[in-house]
Amino acid sequence: MTTDIEIARAAKKQPIQEIGAKLGISADNLVPFGHDKAKVSQDFIASLGDRPNGKLVLVTAINPTPAGEGKTTTTVGLGDGLNRIGKKAAVCIREASLGPNFGMKGGAAGGGYAQIVPMEDMNLHFTGDFHAITAAHNLLSAMIDNHIYWGNELEIDERRVSWRRVLDMNDRALRDVVTSLGGVSNGFPRQTGFDITVASEVMAILCLSTDLKDLERRLGDMIVAYRRDRSPIYARDIKADGAMTVLLKDAMQPNLVQTLENNPAFVHGGPFANIAHGCNSVVATTTALKLADYVVTEAGFGADLGAEKFMNIKCRKAGLAPDCVVLVATVRAMKMNGGVAKADLGAENVDAVKAGCPNLGRHIANLKQFGVPVVVAINHFVKDTDAEIEAVQDYVKKQGSEAIVSKHWADGSAGSEALAKRVAEIAESGKSQFAPLYHDEMPLFDKIKTIATRIYHADEVLADKKIRDQLRQWEEAGFGNLPICMAKTQYSFSTDPNLRGAPTGHSVPIREVRLSAGAGFVVVICGEIMTMPGLPSRPAAENIRLNDAGEIEGLF
Template sequence: MNDIEISQAATEAPITEIAGKLDLSADQIEQYGAVKAKIKLPVTGDASTSKLILVTSINPTPAGEGKSTVTVGLGDALQRQGKKVAIALREPSLGPVMGIKGGATGGGYAQVIPMEDINLHFTGDMGALTEAHDTLSALIDNHIQQGNELNIDPRQVIWKRVIDINDRALRQTVIGLGGRTSGIPRQDGFDITVASELMAILCLSKDLADLKARINKIVIGYTYDKDPVTVADLKVGGAIALLLKDAIKPNLVQTIEHTPAIIHGGPFANIAHGCNSVIATKSALALANYVVTESGFGADLGGEKFMDIKTPVLGKTPDAVVIVATVRALKYNGGVDKNNLQEENLAALATGSENLKRHVTSMSRYGVPVIVAVNRFTSDTDAEIDQLLAYVKDELHVQAFDTTVWANGGGGALDLADAVVAAADEPSTFKPLYDSDDDLVTKMTKIVQNIYGGRDVELEPKAKRQLKTFQKQGWDKLPVCMAKTQYSLSDNAKALGAPTEFTIHVREFVPKLGAGFIVAMTGNVLTMPGLPKHPAALDMDIDADGKITGLF
């Protein structure tokens, strides 16, 4: 069976039963039907001894890595061992669901369910974020239309509109056409919803009051005098916050093995900070003894951003890090064509393993125990698995485990779970990658050299001009969120493996003061992806009885 068939065949426990595993009463949740719920805030509990496990991976490839699948399987394995565990994941975006990547609910027998609901509209969080974001857009243009009291320069409005689907035709648009009553014509564009600053704010806010305060700090553009204009200046922070009053509550579902899963927030890691919400992770830590969470894409993106952007707000550092790798993906990094990955190739595996080495090295710099999970595919040979496990042990000096969670659920990660429990009990001293007082260029250089394995950062003219403005505004000491291709450690998507001596090119910066960081746009990375020649949507259908097929 494929993923959706396995999900549809699963027996779902009532969500009240799943809540009970976390000692949540029926009064502490808001049910969305029988098997989904929102958790009411605030969530209280003693998190002082709870262990946080971060799952990340090597750079993604067309071969697939299965990071979410391993995250779910590890959580299920811990539950099988009698641990009180919660899994904390991001919400899927319709963009990749309808595009090429697929959803974010795991796979095989290591899935969160109901898979169809979670991958589609779920509890409405993505819709609420989209509407809140575009309400702000409408209020900005209405302010300009109705006299422009704040003297906003229409050419310097940096707040784009959003939609939660990959639509390349909306990257650059012109709005306000149609005469005097239709607004002031200006150039605009759309980002995907998961790149919205509101998404980042939702995922970094501690509570509703913090959410509103952060929204008021959003810079939407500049005046004709080049002064920044914020949401607070527009006096609409309360209106935007109230549209998110339900979206701020984390969602509770379950895995196929009935392990509690808290799913909330979904920023991409290549163009945003790539981590589920602080509220969800904090809630999980308060309710469970072991929390298994993941960050988006590879350790160079989501892993680094979890450590340097989310951890300071969360107030809790990971107790162990699991890096997911596959033989197939490493052979691809070693130069094998994607159509030939099922053939044994020990030489290419050895070459491609340098990519894994870079991620193990970069995550180890934070002073947290690192473990490698080799996610086995049916085409992997014993010789390939043995070679990779030996390489990790003998060359990288960390533990590695052969996992089979797609086929066996939690039973395919029991050895990994034992190692994670032991590693989480080890003493560790978290070491931030950069000092908070470092300037933006210093922070970016440390990321490039210590995480990517590159040499330097080069600012293009627009970025240089912006940096001077940021220095005048006092923004140059904020954390930096690198917007970079997920396919390579460099800013060149075709540079696979572990390139060295490269320079990261920053073309522009985007201030996101509500989120509390500056986004550095590198290379040709886009904040509105496009659909592939054969989007996944072409293979989806629903019958007269409402049964969905083709979703993965």
């Protein structure tokens, strides 16, 4: 079987200037990185303000399983399908993090014949955006410690420095560290740690900012430490916001690439949906909406994480409203939710499919709470049987929705044509009545309970007095109108990754809360979720190398 990387390497790419021309972007407004990728200039983006928006389609999925769901592949396939049926469509997805690429999750360019290229570049250094975010974040870290070293004019309490360092790699050894050992010349020892770059508030800010001025303001609003009287220290107090903006100047410009079928795709930003808000940048999405009649974007992991945050954070902050939601599921994942082992997924098992469908049903019901029409895309695998597919479609019909088989992985846009036609019909119908799940004025803890009970279907939220007091203090300080960004396992509606299906009767324990004042949300860390992942026992990096022809092998 031809691998994803072999398919991508054989692609007949068009010069990036030709891709830009399809959206009306002149060559003068592109900053090329080689022949097949470019950044779109800030001046051009600023000139689009008066144009009407196209239709916005969100692609999300059921809770991920080892069987695979194919959310990005479906996003790309649907974008190609819409172009195939005569619509002017663009795709908007996130950039890939090096951590998962060298760990076990893999990349973020799609797969089969529904991919974005250049796949190898996208999954590695790409245009350097993540490096810029890492550098800007760690510049602030260095300036905080340097300020303390040279007299601590701001009277920072060294025990209450909340700003950690970041690295775009899975490295569990850095989760909890002590810095500045080695004597007086190295500063004052303190306990801190590293998060992965995609969990950085700088990443979230880049993805939620509308322009460079907004970016600098948000960077300055970040709280990095506290004094002994618990008053906050902001990044602007450290005088880091200007230099950080300079480092992020080019990274703020969205990246333009193409699908295998030479349709335009914006790839920009990359916050994880289990520990951040999980959507591509506002500037990329809003730019695409001004240039295309249809924009297909995705939100990370399952709809309980990525889609919930897309609706409650990104749409709320950017004034966006999706016209249709596509919920991706596979027959294989239904069987795994129904109790079938991964090794046995190839055998027909209609009963297991039916047993696993409640997870899909829960996501359908959750998404409908936002007032947006939902259609299910069955991402087709070659061993799926007609009886299994029919079982999914029958179940979805009983939930008041519809499920359409899409074969984009094997057939590209020809395989997603039926899905594209139905999505276009729904988007044009005007039936979307989008509204976030909670209003800004609701108390922070009530917002958390709303997500836990209405999305996770938990019985209760467990939070000790220290956490509740912290939330009340933030409300008194003027942060009570912020939305909530839940950080929890992506594998379950609960905080237990092994609890599959559609569990009820569970609790949501809160371990920690963090105020992301610059990004504009409160992060709620639940269960055992880690903001710095570790590598598996056999990381993917063991199989990645250059062959004798200088080509990358083992990436996918």
